[in-house]
Amino acid sequence: MTMPSQKPKVLLIVDEELLERIDDYRYENRIPARNEAIRRLLDEALKRYEEKQDK
Numbered sequence: 214m215t216m217p218s219q220k221p222k223v224l225l226i227v228d229e230e231l232l233e234r235i236d237d238y239r240y241e242n243r244i245p246a247r248n249e250a251i252r253r254l255l256d257e258a259l260k261r262y263e264e265k266q267d268k
Contacts, residue, residue: 234249
C-alpha cells in the first residue's frame with residue numbers, strides 16, 4: 214500500500230486550446246502523465262525567467 218503524497222497540490226483550470234497544446238507536448242515528449250508534462254513546462258519556464266532576472 215502506498216502512502217498519499219504530502220506534496221502541495223494545485224488546481225489549474227485551462228481552456229481547451231491550452232489543454233490541447235499541453236497534451237501535444239506530452240505526447241511528443243512521451244511523458245506518461247499530464248500533470249508531469251505541466252510540471253516540466255512550468256519548471257522550464259521558471260528557469261528561463263530566473264536566468265533573465267540574473268542578467
